[in-house]
Amino acid sequence: MRGHIICSGFALILIVVFLKFSSHGRCSYNDKYKSLVRSHPSWGIRREIMERHKNLVFFYKTLLGIKFTTPEEVDVLRFMEPEMDLQVPVDRSEASGTLTCKDLSHVTEIDYIGSGFTKIVLKGILVNGKTVALKSIHAEGNDMKSCVDRYGDRGGCHRLATYKLQKEIALLQILRCPGIIQLHGQCYDNSVASDIRVTAMLELGSPLEMIQLLQTPWEERFKICLELVQLLHYLAHSPIGSVALLDFQPRQFVLVNGSLKVTDMDDATSDELPCQADADCALTFPARTFAVQCSVTGACTGSNEKRNLYNAYRFFFTYLLPHASPPALRPLLQEIMNATGDLRFGINETLKAFEDVLDLYKSGMNHSQSHALKDYTVLQGFRINETDEDFSCWPSYSYQGCLLSVHDPTEAAELCNSRPHCRNFVIGQQRTWTGRYLASFTKNSAQLVPDESSCVYMKRSSNSENFTG
Structure with a gap:
């Protein structure tokens, strides 16, 4: 099977080179490339697959340090993708502790935790007694159903959904932060080419229940908000640039030993909004719209950081920070609420403000005078x-x-x-x-x-x- 893949890939490269340098062709390489691809059946789903593959290649390059020297090399990979097996590489820096398919095959007491638009999450117990979360594609989920309804290609839709999980696995290997769920390992099973199965093995957390959080002491709620700010500070300065969590909802977070961690990264992006003018950079939320400047590079610089910060304000700070807070801290907390709600603070200023509150809280707030x-x-x-x-x-x-x-x-x-x-x-x-x-x-x-x-x-x-x- 792989021999055929390699031969097909080599033949394709020859075709691309021929099209690029043919003396009697009047079209550019890109025009011939697009024409060749669009003539293939199921162009719609192939186009989506290739776009997701392009994004995944970027994360692979970051993870492995690979450098593609020309756009044509990336384009060849994009075109060849439907015939390729693309496996998320194992992080060799922690290979000794990385779980594999062998470990997955011995997991016992598997139980359902939950499911979302694309994925299903189970929990199981490893041979050593450790409990892990098992994340895989939800074959009956809404993502698969809507894709099959649109394209009628179940195999292609499964691969399309699998790319989201592969992207998440790659991101979890690139982004290392206490506020991001830990990847223990992965299983990539391509024994059935039409139905590649990928399973991520993660540390197990408990769902974040906002109603329960509201009933906890203020100090614990402040801890959740502080850990969220520390996570967003890391994402704003990550190895792949400023990262936005596009699906920023409390349900995307879990608690692991009482600490907040984001557990769903497939909708994360390091791409800032593209723009030609400042008007293209408006960040629109249900109750507010914020202006962001368009840079000379054609990107809304800072939009990812601002998006994360305002979502933290409206989903977390609003509910968890002011409620039953110590009186001595309320002026500082109110300033944080006002500054993040208006996006006057960036993530650096917000983290500093949280650290100031923490220092004052630890100091006893002048109770020694009583x-x-x-x-x-x-x-x-x-x-x-x-x-x-x-x-x-x-x-x-x-x-x-x-x-x-x-x-x-x-x-x-x-x-x-x-x-x-x-x-x-x-x-x-x-x-x-x-x-x-x-x-x-x-x-x-x-x-x-x-x-x-x-x-x-x-x-x-x-x-x-x-x-x-």
Whole structure:
């Protein structure tokens, strides 16, 4: 099979060279090339396949460091593509840990996770017990159905869809960032030429549920927004230039060990909008339109960065940043909201603003000036054995009690004083991602339990209450 492919490819190159240098041909190489291609049956789907192949070749060049010296070389690859097997190369820098088809064949306990327009995602367990996500083409998905309805070529439509997944695999090997889902390996099966099967093996995440996020403490919501800004900063300065996430929706993101990661990259692009004048560079969203300047190179420079940033504002910042935020941070957060909502800030300025908020939050925001702690007695080496009769609060790190993030005991005392039911609080060694302590607030102190790593703070007015140790 491959021998025939090589011979066909060689013959095609001879045809291209002949057409280019034929003395009696009056048309240019490009005209003859286009005429030759358009005379082939199923020109419509072949044209789409060739365009996607052209994009994929670009990512391969970046991944492998290949340099095509002439446009004709790229065009030959584009024309030959329907008869070629085009496999995403393995990243040799991590070859020792790369999963292959052999690993895929031993995956067990396969279960459905979800599906989208083009792909389906399953989860399975490797031989070593590790759970991974398995992403492949959804044969019954809307992408395949609409393509088959349009062209009537199921094999061609499957290849067209497969290119999207291959592009995603290539991008995941090129773009390395904590905010991008990790590619563990791939399986490229071309045993049936008419139905090439590609499977990406990825780290497993949980879907991003915005309603659940809104019920979490502000510190955790800020973490999601900060991680998103760090991702967009990386994409704006990536190895292939500024990258835009064209399908920017919360459903394209997952949480892996509590950290935000983008999991769908097939609609990412490093191409800025083409233009001839500034009017061609308008970025239009449902509620706003922004002007971008057309550069001398004929591209709307900065459009990718601005598109990402405004989408982050309208899908994430609007819902997660201001809600129940610490009062001392609200002026800074409001400036971030205004500046990103109007696109006055670029991604560099936005990241700096987020880092300033983080620094202020870690500093304790001047709680050390408070005298609230003088109302409490400290019992070192104890914690309170909480009961079901105790009170809960919002937003709490625990659904069954009142567990809040504090900078120090002084801030915890202020929080306890602001809650009518609170009589005591306990601070141990458990900390949040910012280094702040987790304090447990209670109304009862009926039972003290020895715990060398904890301290109990009891309101002096409640010291006369009976408790057992």
